[in-house]
Amino acid sequence: MSVTYIDAIREAQETLLREDPRVFLYGQDIATFGGAFKATKGLAEAFPNRVFDSPISEDAMIGLAVGAAIEGMRPIVEMQFADFSSIAFNQIVNQAATHFYRTGVPIPITVRLPSGGTPGSGPFHSQSMEGIYAQYPGLVVLTPASVSDAYHMLIDAVALDDPVIFCEHKFLYRWLKAKSIQNDHLPIGQARIVRPGKHATVVAYSAMVHEAVRAAERLHEDGWEIEVVDLRSVKPLDMDTVLASVARTGRLLAVGEAFPWGGVTAEVVARTVSEGFHLLDAPPQRLNSRDTPVPYHPKLWAAHRPTPESIQEALRKLLNF
Amino acid sequence: MTDDVVKNRKFMRSIFHSMLRARLLENKLSSLYKAGKIVGGVYLGKGQEAVSATLGTCLIPGQDFFAPLIRDQAGRTAFGEPLIDCTRTYLGSASGPMRGRDGNIHRGRPTMGMPAMISHLGAQVPVIAGMLFAKRLQGTLAGRVGATCVGDGATSTGAFHEGLNLAAVEKLPMVVIVANNQFAYSTPNTRQFACHDLVEKARGYGIGGFAVDGTDLFACASVITEAVQRAREGRGPQLVVAHLLRLSGHGEHDDGSYVPRENREDHYGRDCIDIATRQLIDHGLATEEEIQSWHQQFADEVQRAVAQAQQEAVPDPYREDWSALSSSVSPAHQHSNQKEPS
Numbered sequence: 001m002s003v004t005y006i007d008a009i010r011e012a013q014e015t016l017l018r019e020d021p022r023v024f025l026y027g028q029d030i031a032t033f034g035g036a037f038k039a040t041k042g043l044a045e046a047f048p049n050r051v052f053d054s055p056i057s058e059d060a061m062i063g064l065a066v067g068a069a070i071e072g073m074r075p076i077v078e079m080q081f082a083d084f085s086s087i088a089f090n091q092i093v094n095q096a097a098t099h100f101y102r103t104g105v106p107i108p109i110t111v112r113l114p115s116g117g118t119p120g121s122g123p124f125h126s127q128s129m130e131g132i133y134a135q136y137p138g139l140v141v142l143t144p145a146s147v148s149d150a151y152h153m154l155i156d157a158v159a160l161d162d163p164v165i166f167c168e169h170k171f172l173y174r175w176l177k178a179k180s181i182q183n184d185h186l187p188i189g190q191a192r193i194v195r196p197g198k199h200a201t202v203v204a205y206s207a208m209v210h211e212a213v214r215a216a217e218r219l220h221e222d223g224w225e226i227e228v229v230d231l232r233s234v235k236p237l238d239m240d241t242v243l244a245s246v247a248r249t250g251r252l253l254a255v256g257e258a259f260p261w262g263g264v265t266a267e268v269v270a271r272t273v274s275e276g277f278h279l280l281d282a283p284p285q286r287l288n289s290r291d292t293p294v295p296y297h298p299k300l301w302a303a304h305r306p307t308p309e310s311i312q313e314a315l316r317k318l319l320n321f
Numbered sequence: 322m323t324d325d326v327v328k329n330r331k332f333m334r335s336i337f338h339s340m341l342r343a344r345l346l347e348n349k350l351s352s353l354y355k356a357g358k359i360v361g362g363v364y365l366g367k368g369q370e371a372v373s374a375t376l377g378t379c380l381i382p383g384q385d386f387f388a389p390l391i392r393d394q395a396g397r398t399a400f401g402e403p404l405i406d407c408t409r410t411y412l413g414s415a416s417g418p419m420r421g422r423d424g425n426i427h428r429g430r431p432t433m434g435m436p437a438m439i440s441h442l443g444a445q446v447p448v449i450a451g452m453l454f455a456k457r458l459q460g461t462l463a464g465r466v467g468a469t470c471v472g473d474g475a476t477s478t479g480a481f482h483e484g485l486n487l488a489a490v491e492k493l494p495m496v497v498i499v500a501n502n503q504f505a506y507s508t509p510n511t512r513q514f515a516c517h518d519l520v521e522k523a524r525g526y527g528i529g530g531f532a533v534d535g536t537d538l539f540a541c542a543s544v545i546t547e548a549v550q551r552a553r554e555g556r557g558p559q560l561v562v563a564h565l566l567r568l569s570g571h572g573e574h575d576d577g578s579y580v581p582r583e584n585r586e587d588h589y590g591r592d593c594i595d596i597a598t599r600q601l602i603d604h605g606l607a608t609e610e611e612i613q614s615w616h617q618q619f620a621d622e623v624q625r626a627v628a629q630a631q632q633e634a635v636p637d638p639y640r641e642d643w644s645a646l647s648s649s650v651s652p653a654h655q656h657s658n659q660k661e662p663s
Contacts, residue, residue, distance in 0.1 A: 024458060049458070055490055060447035060483035067451020070431045073458060075451075090480070094439050095448065097645070102423045105431045106647035138645035161647045189650040236650050 003181055006173040008147045009039050009112075011181065012154035013076060017047045020074060023158060025051040026061060027078030027112075036080050037114060037173055058084050062091035065109040066099070074108050074158050082113035082167065083127040096163040097138030106161035110154070115143075116169040116207055116257050117305055122296035128206075128256070128289075131263030133165040134235040140164045140188065141235040145209035147178035149232060152185035160188065169207040176210070191238035193245065197227035200251035200318055203242055203268050205231040208255045208306060215311035224319060234264045242268060243276045250281035251318050255306050260288035282321035287314050326546045327539045333606050336378045336399065336542060337597055340370035341612075342619045343395035344594055346404055349623050350411055354573045358631075359411050361424045366392035368536070368568030369500050371593035374399045375541040376468055376498055379549040386434045386452045386467035388445035391426050392500065392567070393470050400435060404622060408630035421636035442475035446484025446497060453493045466552045468496040473513055474505025476522065485558065489526045494552040496559045498545070500535060502567035503589070507579045520562040528558040535563030536589055538597035566590045 003011070016023045025040055031053040034041035044051040054061045058079060065075040079085045085092065092111065099107045117126035134141045140162050144150040150168060157164040186192055194209060195216055202212040209230045216226035227245050231238065246252050252272055254265035265286040272284055287306045295301050327333060347365045354363040366373055369392045377399025380387050387400045394407065409417025410428040419428050419437070429437025436448055449467040456462040475481050476499055488495045499519050503510055516522065523530025529551055533544040541563065548559040566589045570577035584590055601607040 055483070055487055057447075057483035057487055059444075059480050060450070060487040063444060063447025063480065063484055064451035064454055064487060067436070067448040067453075068455040068458075069451075070436060070448075071452045071455035071459075073455045087479075090441050090444060091447070094441055095444055098439070099431075099437075100647045101645040102419060102427070103429060103431050103437050104420075140646065140648075140650060160650065162650075187650075233650075 002177040002179060003147055004174050005147050005150050005168070005176040006037055006039055008151035008181055009154060009168055010041060010043070012151045013040060014043060014046070015155065016076070016158050017043060017050055020158070022072060022074040023050070023076060024068075024073060025076050025078065026054050026065060028054055028056055028080045030078050035078060037170065039078065039112070058087035059091050062088040062096065062109070062111065066091065066095050066107055069107045069109050070105060074110075076110045076112060076158060078112045079114070081125045082115040082129045083124050085111065085113055085129060092133065092139070092163070092165070093136045097136045099138070100162065101138060107163050108158070108161045110157045110164045110166055112166045112168060114170050115167040116171055117294050117301055118171050119298035119301055120296060121170075121294070123293035126294035126301075128167070128258035130165070130167045130234050131256070131258050134264065134267070138163065139235065140233070141167065142188065142233050143167045143205040144232065145169075145172070145206050145230045147176055148182040148184055151181045153188065153232065156185075156188050167206060171207045172210075186232065189233050189236040189238060191232055191241040192230045193227060193241070194230045195226065195228040197225035198249055199224050199226060200253060200315055201227045201229060201242070201245040201249045202253045202255055202311065202315070203229045203231060204255040205234055205264065206257065208257050211306060211308050212255055212311055214308035215315060218308065218312055219315060224315070226315060231264070237267065237271070239271050239275060242272060243279065246272055246276050247279045250279060252280065252284035253287060253311070253314055253318055254284070255287045255311055257289055257305050260286070260291050263288065282318055285314055285318055287311060326543050327604070330606050332378065333538070333542060333601065336371075336374045336538065337601055337607070338615065338619075339374035339377060339395050339399035340538075340594055340597060341615055342398050342404065342622065343370050343374065345616070345619045346407060346623045346626070347394055349627060351573050353411070353627070360413065363411070363573040364391045364426050364571070365569045365573065366394045368565055368593060369502060370395040371538045371541045371597060372498060372500055372533075372535045372545070372563040372565065373470060375538070375545045376470065376496070376549070379546055380466060380468060382434065384434075384465055386436075386449055386465070388436050388438065388449045388469035390438055390445065390470045390472070392472070392502070396470065397435070402430070402435065404626040405629060406430070408626040409633065412627070412630040413635050414630045414633040415636040416633050417630070441480065443471060443478035443480030443484060445469045446471070446481055447487055449495060450484055450488040450491065450493050453495060454491060462494070464553060466494050466496060466549055468498065468549070470498045470500060472505060473499060473501040473503065473510060473519065474508065475499075476519055477513055485526050485528070485560070488558045489528045492557040494555060494557070496548050496552050496561065499560065499562045501562055501564055503584060504567055504577075504580060506571040506575075518562065520560065523560040526558070526560070528560055529556065531559065531561045533561060533563050534589075535565030536591050536593045536596055538593060538600055564589055565593070568592060
């Protein structure tokens with residue numbers, strides 16, 4: 001028996017529906033059909049009148065969730081693809097994110113964004129939006145990289161009184177498996193060192209954690225010990241863990257799957273330089289996707305995003321500086 | 322039914338009170354703005370009071386939901402928002418509902434059924450739908466109504482369409498009023514939509530539709546009462562399109578000189594307060610003396626609300642809680658380059 005990343009997400013939603021009467025699920029094709037990725041399979045039958053198909057209206061889906069949250073509910077909204085949340089952008093960043101600061105009334109909604117690239121998905125079903133949402137005050141942005149984190153962080157997201165953008169990676173959905181959901185969860189806002197090392201630090205999140213670990217494994221064969229930090233949450237950003245790691249290694253590579261202009265990796269590097277300049281033995285580096293839309297063809301796609309090979313190459317340059 | 326509504330002395334007088342309170346308050350806001358006492362915009366509902374106040378009066382505070390928009394001072398007052406909420410927000414009092422964090426018409430009391438609007442038009446339509454949806458899930462929807470107002474410009478937005486369609490799909494007890502004041506900022510109806518009358522949209526959504534002369538208090542009272550009643554009875558969303566003219570600029574920074582004279586001089590250019598005054602007197606619902614005394618009484622109320630807000634402390638940037646989150650997720654990790662305001 002094993003549990004996949006998407007099983008964990010489905011499992012968490014089942015737990016939440018069972019234990020918290022304030023929770024309901026809202027999204028396109030998520031009721032009887034069980035969702036485009038089956039993240040809600042069987043939940044509409046198990047929990048009548050708690051799981052609802054929405055019209056193809058991303059703006060109104062978040063608007064409805066905000067209204068329901070004001071009236072005491074804890075909605076979980078599934079965006080069929082993170083890319084489509086651009087239609088809901090206004091309701092997320094202007095309505096939900098500003099609400100607590102403006103009125104003192106928190107908006108406990110969780111927006112699930114099936115994020116990131118998979119082969120053949122192309123420009124509109126592959127995007128990584130975490131950096132855009134993290135830019136706005138009033139949002140918590142989570143990027144689980146493990147099966148257990150996918151479960152526990154979704155439970156934590158719904159428990160938070162603030163709007164949470166929950167970026168789950170589509171590539172990990174079925175590829176990432178664990179024997180069971182571990183009881184190893186950390187609080188929201190705390191990063192995890194997934195592989196200890198001493199020569200360089202790779203800060204990554206979501207699917208890129210696994211690519212970074214592969215790169216680290218290959219470099220290990222050459223005697224390099226690479227520390228890999230999984231941010232888990234990009235907002236809040238756990239700079240304590242990042243800086244402590246850089247203090248040990250003196251070298252930083254930040255890896256993200258999102259577009260290269262700004263974003264999470266830029267934030268990590270900027271803060272490390274600003275707060276930990278004295279810890280650095282080499283200029284900190286960033287590795288992101290290329291600065292084009294995410295291409296359709298698997299060969300182009302594989303060269304668009306960071307890979308174990310490109311991470312390894314970036315690390316070698318960093319180590320040889 | 323129509324006759325019964327407009328013969329209801331208490332109801333009609335109550336609507337008129339909110340119309341007049343709003344007009345006198347907004348006249349004062351305009352003066353304060355022109356005297357440089359208000360920072361930021363001032364947006365008036367002049368010419369829309371009959372529509373807005375009727376809706377607010379039809380709703381039940383503590384039970385119903387109302388998402389006012391930019392020109393709904395009258396509806397807010399009718400729904401129970403105290404004048405001091407308005408003056409405090411416009412004058413930046415730290416004691417107001419928005420505590421200086423947001424201004425002018427962007428105020429609300431979300432936990433009392435009145436969400437605080439954002440500037441993006443149409444955005445409150447699905448929010449009201451969500452508040453009603455929550456009550457359905459909680460099993461306490463019966464007898465409740467949610468309402469919101471937009472202008473002709475908002476009908477062109479995706480949010481309006483998505484929200485109204487969603488409310489129709491869910492058959493929620495919702496009333497959406499479109500105050501067609503003929504100009505979205507400076508853009509006339511001819512550049513905004515191509516249908517003959519916006520009420521035609523109701524058919525497309527599969528919801529109830531009403532058109533009303535928004536300058537005519539009696540017509541508003543009768544039509545909006547019916548629309549709210551139908552929603553309350555579970556007959557799904559109702560769209561009410563009120564025809565009128567904005568009797569001010571978009572904001573007080575704008576003189577509205579682009580509104581052609583013929584629009585001002587035609588039927589919808591008339592002032593709903595004048596019409597309502599005449600209607601109340603002609604139908605024996607109020608005397609001229611009573612209306613005079615209300616003018617005095619409400620002007621005094623406005624004066625007091627302004628004076629109080631002016632005396633109150635403004636927000637202190639050194640004491641401000643610069644946090645946009647209600648939860649304490651690792652606050653030590655929250656980054657700020659600016660510890661103190663410059």
